Amino acid sequence: MTMNRRNLLAGAGAAAASTLLARAAGAQSFPFVPNQRYPDPAVQILDPSFAKYRIYSSTVEQVATGMRWAEGPAYFPEGGYLLFSDIPNNRIMKFDEKTGQTSVFRANANYANGNARDRQGRLVSCEHSVTRRVTRTEKDGKITVLADKFDGKRLNAPNDIVVKSDDTIWFTDPLFGINGEWEGKKEKPEQATTNVYRLTKDGKLTAVITDIVNPNGLAFSPDEKKLYVVEWKGTPNRSIWSFDVNADGTLGGKTKLIDAADQGALDGFRVDRDGNLWCGWGSNGALQPEPTEVGGRRVFQLKGKPEDLDGVMVFSPAGKPLAHIRLPERCANLTFGGPKNNRLYMTSCHSVYALYVESHGAV
Structure with a gap:
């Protein structure tokens, strides 16, 4: 092809569009710069027992950005990729480890x-x-509806999900997706309570928890x-409750395991093989009871600083x-992945971060 001004401009425009698309999708270059010092000071050890899980020469990396609210990470070892939600943009994203x-x-x-x-x-x-x-998305791409009603009424807004070894599916059903227009469509709930459900292989749906207000991660x-x-x-405060799981799938023995205090935000989390809980963390948005003077204005500031809480x-x-992994954005959810199941993927507001650890996700 003969290169002329028109071709040159067209080529430049195509390249610019490609770069913008890549950045919008969360690929290529980022403003985030990994820490150059080992061990990474972003990994703060709160108890000496955590030291065995920190890899001395591993650092927090930003692997994707450009989302509006990243959530729901799920790793697929067969293809070496991570799927995660970008909720306000109404899409599921895919991060390919190889490329x-x-x-x-x-x-x-x-x-x-x-997910x-x-x-x-x-x-x-x-x-x-x-x-x-x-x-459920089948291997051929077909989408199968597993549950959309309970007792003849529509579910609230299914939020987080986990699959047990017996193939039962457990999920939470708070109100967040129908509370406003940011993460979906505002609608009136039909369920009287916000439940945790258990779905069996034969399609039977049971509300196993009905007394938690807006259950979230599980x-x-x-x-x-x-x-x-x-x-x-x-x-x-936001809390994590522990329930005993009976052989028939019912629950008992409710105990409060973790209290986030009045300024912390618990969201999604995962458990490793040793039983430790790796929890998305950040500011819960709560305000101080009294305003303070800022630039000539009386401002109600947050309880706690997000930059001290996020991660x-x-x-x-x-x-x-045991530890706090500090991130520049609030972490909503996370999962273990990578070929050895020891790479922690953290979906955090606009971005996805990753950190290799000497720990493995429980499967």
């Missing part, structure tokens, strides 16, 4: 929030607005004898704080 590129996996995703990989390697998702259902202990559930509101908190199985 380092991020692309749109599914547009018009019904404001999907939580998980089932035991057969299929994607299960919480569509937490518009459709308000739990779906996960099982490695032996699956405990179910942990975040209560977003009502205790009065991941790690707790022992007994609820003891």
